[in-house]
Amino acid sequence: MTPAPLITPNELQKRLGEGRLRIVDATVHLSFDADGAHVRSGRDTYLQGHLPGAVFLDQITELSDPNGEAPFASASSENFAAAVGAAGIGNDSTVVVYDTVNGIWATRLWWQFGLEGFDDVVVLDGGYNAWVAAGLPTETGESTHPAATFTAHRRPERIASTDEVVTATAESSVLLVNALDPTVRPVTYCGGGIAATAAAFALKALGRDDVAVYDGSMNAWTADPDRPLSSADSRP
Structure with missing residues (x-):
């Protein structure tokens, strides 16, 4: 059986500071009311608290195609590569994705990386809540990395x-x-x-x-x- 592409909070904490490591907050807030489903960017909660060095990628705007056949249609390979490259994720990066809700936004980003031919990506087991529950440090505000070159190879x-x-x-x-x-x-x-x-x-x-x-x-x-x-x- 193939090991699940997961990393625990304690395993990740030991790897903080590695030069090629890139941590990504992929949070989107989803709510429902009488008018249906509503989504809101997770950037505000990211700024209030995130893993050390984590960047934020907005799946509503940066990683979706507004002209696609449905909301959240995958961005083109070119737009995906531009967005993750601008966030400092390159061809030689090791990526950890997480969200602050139930994990489906992290797996969505994990899937998009795989769709574009990139496999060195894992999901933080339990997400942000598990990290905090383990008593591990967080940061506020925006974290940035130098832009990098990401080459997409659509599968x-x-x-x-x-x-x-x-x-x-x-x-x-x-x-x-x-x-x-x-x-x-x-x-x-x-x-x-x-x-x-x-x-x-x-x-x-x-x-x-x-x-x-x-x-x-x-x-x-x-x-x-x-x-x-x-x-x-x-x-x-």
């Missing part, structure tokens, strides 16, 4: 579009649930392509390297009222 097999999912619904070789059958390719989905990355993360830990994420998920699927539904979910 198209790790992302599924709505057209591909429509085709997949008629194929026995693709299953739109979390599957371990080696003859069936898993495609994970959710409301908006965020929580689906947590399923992809778990499947990676179980040794599956062929998992695709339906990036638009239910947001994109339900944009066409003629597409069939057995259930619906508005969550990301």
Whole structure:
């Protein structure tokens, strides 16, 4: 079984100060009310407290394509590379991602790095809350690093579009649930392509390297009222 791409707070604390280490706060705040789902950048909570040396990457603006088929559609390879490079993440970096909520925003960023051909990235086990609970130090304000060169190499097999999912619904070789059958390719989905990355993360830990994420998920699927539904979910 492949080890989960996780690092514990104590393991990370021992590595603070390594020259190639880059820690990223990936927080997005998600809330629901009678009007539906709402997202807000996590930059404010990042400034109030973050891991030592951590930078913030805004998944709402910097890492999403505003012209994509659904909210949070992945940014182009060029825009992703520009954003992470400006944050000081280069081809030789070792990246740790975390969030201050339930972990799905960290796995979303983990997945985006993998989508762009970068594998030296792990998720902080338990996120910011576990770091604080362990009594480890935090900082306030903005942390920066010198800009670096990040070269993206898109892996198209790790992302599924709505057209591909429509085709997949008629194929026995693709299953739109979390599957371990080696003859069936898993495609994970959710409301908006965020929580689906947590399923992809778990499947990676179980040794599956062929998992695709339906990036638009239910947001994109339900944009066409003629597409069939057995259930619906508005969550990301």
